Amino acid sequence: MALLRQAGTDLADVEVKAAAGGLPKSVRDTLSAFSNDRGGTLILGLEEEHDFRPAPGFDAARIRDALAAACNDDMHPPVRAEIEIVSLDHALVVTAEVGELDPRFKPCYVAARGEYNGSFTRGGDGDRRLTDFEIHLLHTNRGQPDDDRQAVAEATLADLDPTSCQLLVARVRQRQPGAFAGLPEDQVLRRLNVIRDDVDGVTRPTLGGLLALGAYPQQFFPQLNVTFVVYPGISTEDVPVGGPRFLDNRSFDGPIPVMVDEVVTAVLRNTSVRSFVDGSGRTDVYDYPAEVVREAVANALLHRDYSPYSRGTPVQITLYADRLVVANPGGLFGAITEDDLGGEGVTSTRNPVLAKLLQDVRLPDTGRMVCENRASGIPTMLRELRRAGSPLPEFHSRITRFKVIMPRHSLLDDETMAWIADLGQPGLTPTQHLALAEMHAGRPVTNGTMRNLGLEAHRATTELSDLVNRGIAVRIGERRHARYLLAPDVAPMPPAHEPTGQLGDDAEELIWQALADGAELSRRDLEARTGLSYMKVLRALKNLEITGRVTATAPARSPHRRYRRVSSAP
Template identity: 75%
Template sequence: MGAYPQQFFPQLNATFVVYPGLSARDIPANGPRFLDNRSFDGPIPVIVDEAVTAVLRNTSVRSFVEGSGRTDVYDYPAEAVRQAVANALLHRDYSPYFRGAPVQITLFADRLVVANPGGLFGAVTEEDLGGDGVTSTRNSVLARLLQDVRQPETGRMVSENRASGIPTMLRELSLVGSPPPEFDSRITRFRVTMPRDALLGDETMTWIAGLGQQGLTPTQHIALAEMHAGRPVTDGTMRNLGLAAPRAANELSDLITRGLVVRIGERGHARYLLAPETPEPSPAASESSAEELVWRALADGSELSRRDLQERTGVTWTRVLRVLRSLEQQGKIIATAPVRSPLRRYRRR
């Protein structure tokens, strides 16, 4: 709660690094090693505000006009980022062994990673996270303090201390059609990874509409999108979207009844996959659809990066790359900078 705790414990802070590629080793030739690199000092409320601002400043934003106003949608919802950072600072291990390790916030081209020293505390497991009332606090006194301390920018309490942080994160991500985060707990550290790809892009929504099923819920849309992407869904996946256990089971059972999904394994260990007869677009049709979306996105004469095109079209990162290569080979588009330049953009000829 001091003005500058790092005077005494220099590493009890948060660091933030933005890499240009998919890993720390993916550095463009003659390009920058980091797109942004900073550390956040001060008390916890200040660190949370500054870290969230830095993440949002380094991510794309899409604007939608609704009525007389405008809604900005970031790659990662601000509230989801806030909860991830606040949880990392609240639940990290502050014992002497870990006082040399900061909370690490790392932004890659395809994901945001928030990691803190010390794994899950108590009897909580990764599968429990996001469940109703699931909590176990390593730093109980700090948790009580932070529920009464306000953040300087927003005026909100840093922590509710009501086991609501991860459920809030899951809800905010599901509202924008993003896949649920991945949790990885080890003895020495806990890590949250938020994928950047939106699950419910145009291609996926077109595929779901083509199934001809009426009355599907938003969470069933996300479950189908996960399976469409080749990832099995479990009861835990549905709970991570904010559903209570009975509702999660009912929604998955409904997909089975509709003939869209099959279950493998017994309850408690079951995985759900698309039924073999569920129509899948052919690779050629998928590529054709993706190419058309990218081509339309460039119709107004703008110069767009791969990230811009991914955001505008909802097409996956790798498919955007394939489409751009194809359009370049056909002579339909030109690039404005060398292959590995962070300034590379694309426009129609």
Template identity: 70%
Template sequence: MDTVELRGLVTLLRARATDLTDLEAKTAVGGLPKSVRETISAFSNGRGGTILLGLDERADFAVAEGFQAARIRDDLASACSSDLEPPVRAEIDIVDIGEGAIVVAEIPELDPRFKPCFVRSRGEYNGSFTRGGDGDRKLTDFEIHLLHTNRGQPDDDRRSVDGASVEDLDGLSVSYLLRRVRQRQRRAFDGLDDEGVLRRLNVLAPDVDGRLVPTLGGMLALGQYPQQFFPQLNATFVVYPGVSAEDVPAGGPRFLDNRTFEGSIPNIVDEAVAAVLRNTSVRSFVEGAGRRDVYDYPVEALREVIVNALVHRDYSPYSRGTPVQIVLYADRLAVANPGGLFGAVTEDDLGGEGVSSTRNPVLVKLLQDVQLPDSDRTVCENRASGIPTMLREMRRAGSAPPEFHNRITRFKVVFPRHALLTAETMAWIEGLGATGLTATQQMALAQLHEGRAITNQSMRNLGLDGRRATVELADLVGRGLAARIGERRHARYVLVPSAGRALAEASQGDREGAVLAALSGRGEMSRRDIELATGLGQITVLRALESLIAVGKVEATAPPRSPLRRYRRI
């Protein structure tokens, strides 16, 4: 990392007045802090991160007086090599930022096959950490269990279901499956009777008494009512009237819709897609002699996100009490499933060609031959096409791309409801004074303006090849619009605070105007959301909000110390 890039990160820390999820600063004047080992563990178990040593948070992240860079560099290298298991191969440098020299360490994400990384002296279950906000927290036993299972291939979907029988499968669905696989794969099933085919497909397996009964995968794909045996293996659907669960109008309903979808996965997908479409607006366009209906969320993208959640969720006993959750807000749709990404796939890989790793191979293989209700199409293709389809359909609709949030215990996809390049966003981009931006750079800036980080992969998801994505991101950094956090494939780009303040500076430093502009058309926002949208620091935002509340232009939704406090423009 060169000096210019590092100064950008320091500027970012000063503007935010706190550490970030993947950026940690410590003073380290009296020696290497013990907590650095926890941060290294947390970054290794997540997406990687950057540690800056020699910055004093209490002095606005100035270079700490008395900091001994060479000594701390050597101590940090020793800690990475000797104090963590497995050892961490960090890139550690001393960089002079003009005010003095600090130590910069780039911590890579650990290969999923070797997670968790833990502090040796504390042991695996007491010394494994992850990031939570701008700090570190210990991994729970369940999270460590999931990381262990991620090292191999889970077999939960091929295990027999206690108490079930062949009669619990849907006869019509089984008949269609048998007919289809015999047509498609004649050699694999030649000479086998129906029972033999179902055994070979892992629909049936012997239980502890030797009886042939449905497997979990067979029951989920073909069962009449799997919830008889697994009550929570379903999907829930909630529609909120506002932009959060707490955003309820006075005297209005808490939910606009609240449902649970049960049955086999094909039935759940069919009913869930229909329910979301019923609760979203539709615009009709006349095309020739026909009519085309356009929904808030493209139907194909909607179907893929629900299928992915049901197919790739964690089905281990630890997670069988948690359903797939579909939540519709006024400004977005969120679909979450238990269990994070499986195998070697990371968030940065999502959308890449042929990128796939299957937690439930029996279930996925079955569903490529199982029909959706009242349809001639199957549930999934099993060709790593789900997320590319979501991206393509959202791009065709002119919508903002989906957001992916991966945690060890949960994976969530968020579909924004709005278009990416709105008039307000284009005005903000023009206010930056940057000429010659490409269309993809403008789309990248629009995402940064919303408080989202971008990566090389997210630029490729906009239609660029890898080389061009690297060039355009480097240009945004060179223009002083974006700052890079992390190195190589783990690099993420965030908005430089000075760029976030450009709109406010264009109106003679009107900070209150910048806050009002951020609140316009966005419903309720937290203080943190406003900081990300404007690039203003925490104290500046709080002072602006206090002034705006006093003159009746903004109102708060909760008392000052409440974690639910949000702000809306009056």
């Protein structure tokens, strides 16, 4: 509740409704959205417009029963929420913890409105109807897609690189002689699904074969490539006066091994070397270790969606002054969640033919394979980042898109260590220091985050619970959906009493500049323009409103709500 009141609006995974006159119809949209997304918490009986105070006339027992009935009778499949009546500010409210639905059964939708009109997901602090394409992806997630196994119309065997094919055949004959040693090359390629007959009986390369071993796959699929853009600032709009809009802007074609190799070279060419202190002394590393970039790019190309709906979208790599972003079409496949990433043996791929091939296809001019196909890619990234003293990457999975964000700075820099020391909390473990540094940077921490820092699951829970017991962190959500943030009175908030014209922190400065020239922008517009996180934008806007520099153009719940500078403010 303190976080809600601090933000002044709902959170991405917390929805609040007054429900004083009965159960709102929109509750069903939220149940669908939470089920199709990462889960969330529904709170009924509070008025957002009155600082989330108890709603007069709210009947907790009646609403609890109505909500339980809606979960069971109005949703398909039924939503199994944990519904409780709890006491708050001397009143009773109803809470519901809604878990993410198993991918095999998505989408969850409002039964009376049908699958294509009644399926929702979360968008910021509200619910958004799923598009037909998103529903299609959820359907394909129930089984095993075979897009990479399909023959490519118009392609011929001459479109495969003969040297790459010969090296592949030689390797699998040596590694699996029982399956391949006595077969001619064309039979080996057929058994590996590099080639197959189309409906007319003509032998053609498959999509997976062309991407792994083709001379130039973009002849048939121009957008199945990688784009790379380097911006001078921390957002697409952060351009120095008179300076270039891009520092680098390129696209990379060819088969996957070539694209991975060239992208890594381009990223390293556009980053600098920094030093950090480890157990052996001072070590110099790239801002983004080459091994980390290689694994991120290879994963994006291997696990992206290759269905016809997504073949017009490339893998996109964007380098800002403070972070590297690798994004690909298609979210996580199968039963894997963001919190599972980095766990030992955690793997699931929508492109099994491509995964099988890339474990035996070499990167250019090296003896190493593109990937091991052993669920080792993300653990390797985490290990290398820990070794370099860098923050762990952020993973963002949505139905149509998966994104990896790698911050540029050192996780435990001097400023962060001084801040932790000022907390006055003796006896913190090294991993608790790292967890607090993540929270200090505005990133929520989960049990999975702690496991990625090297802890066993039970120890991760113990250390996070200790931070809560110390009063320096709070937990949002329950069980596997729990995430931990800095307690509101610990989080470094900009002072509300600064002199007029003095902006309290960089977030306020970025938003102040984005609203120049009379611009009226939504919260999402400000996130896009500044590159700031959801919570940082909310906090900065709240402080700017308190100090009278920014005003909102509509009530908090209005879809037309925008923010603009106050004309009298300097």
